Amino acid sequence: MTTLGVVFRPQQPPERLREVVRAAEDCGLQELWLWEDCFLEGGIATAAAALAWSERLRVGVGVLPVPLRNVAITAMELATLERMFPGRGIWGVGHGVQDWMGQVGERVASPITLLREYLETLRALLAGQRITVQGRYVQLDEVALDWPPATAPPILAAATGPRTLALVGAAADGVILTSSTPADGIRSAAEIVRAARPEAAAAQPYPIVVYLLAATGAGAADRVAAELRAERRDTIPGIGVAGDARAIADAVIAWTEAGATSVVLQPTGDEPDPVGFVRFAAEQVRPLLP
Template sequence: MTSLGAVFRPQSPPEQLRAVAQAAEAAGLEQLWLWEDCFLESGIASAAAALAWTERLKVGIGLLPVPLRNVALASMEAATLDRLFPGRFLLGMGHGVQSWMGQVGARAESPLTLLREHLDAMRALLRGERVTCEGRYVRLDGVALDWPPAAPVPVYAGAKGPRTVRLSGEAADGTVFEASTTPADLRAGLRLIDEGRAAAGRDGDHHVVVYMAAATGPGAEDRLRAEIAAFGEELRPGLGAAGDAQTIAKAVELLADAGADSVVLQPTADEPDPVAFVRFVAEEVRPLVG
């Protein structure tokens, strides 16, 4: 059964997060995802607060940009959240938007190399291993977490371009696809993930999360069209959905049929009522999705 989630976008002020997280929990939503977009809201601080305000809801960060974080610190943060809220914290890492990374002096010459090194070291640390490595960007000397997770925390990689998607299969436990992904794009991406996993000799589960732009209520199609235009795309079949619960559920099913394990509904940046949106997803869309 495909998991369903929603995004609390950082365009909404941080003080709205509590109401959204608690509404999502009360309505029975499975997942709430947060972003660490520059220069809006912290992913770790927001996730810790949302987890503390709820008891069952899974809270994901998609994504933390690795150029901003030392891998040991990021692993300490992830391990702490998992031990405080076992099984409820979902972690996604990405190489960051390069223009933003340049603004803060953290732009890497090879973002893919940095992401690969970070994923390899982080996954080892979260398995409780002692890690020594001397990479191009990631360097550790006998580092081990004193309080590792009781069980390894899956680490997702955000991916868009073919090389990054393939890398997610090689070096991550799951992949997060952004909302410009159509069902056809997802099928092509899954082939690249499989290539990466085969090249790395990996087996076992690889969880696939796909964001889907969604709008409901007055002006929904116009708001979705503007959102898609912000991606540099035009509204076309398979790219987001606007309308009632049935229309949006059908679009979710298409992504599930293409291979998504979790579909996360992404409201438009100008969504007027984030609390109502998560209730809509949980109470009206969820019952229509198999």
């Protein structure tokens, strides 16, 4: 079964989040995703609010940039949310956009080394372990959570290049791919992450979350094209879709057939009706999916 989600873009003001969450809960959307993009909205703050304003909705954060966050702080915050809202959070971490990391003085020489150390440490802390780490970037001295979650949540990680994909396949519980990933890119990524899985873990389906830029209604095609041009992604074929529910459902199905286990519709940054888009995804697109 295809899991369908929608991103609440942080280009929307944070005070609009509550109405989007309520709409997502009311219409049965499977997943609402949030971003921690510099310098827009915080991922933990928005996730906490979204979880508190809903009862059933799953809320994903994709992703928390690891150079910005001490791993102990991330573990504390995720553990707190997991204890208050068990099993409803979907947590992703990643390198972060390197230019943004440079702007705040947190760009590292080896993002892959940092991500590896971070994933290993974060997962150990959430599993309730007391650990000492003397890594290149992560250093802890006899640290353990006083309030670990009853069940350690899966930790996903963002990846694009083959080296990071291989790392994520080996060290994380799932991968998050950007909306710049075409169908062939999804297939290639799936091959890399699955090849990197330990033999015992490889028997289980490996979560592959993919964002899909999408728009519907008046001016939809123009908005998608304008965003792709502005981000210099208009030369990548097939990474945006505009049209009615059937057109968008067909694109979701194509992404699923390429290997995605969860497709998250990414409205354009200037989406005029984020509440309506959530309802459109849940009530019109979702029934057309396998």
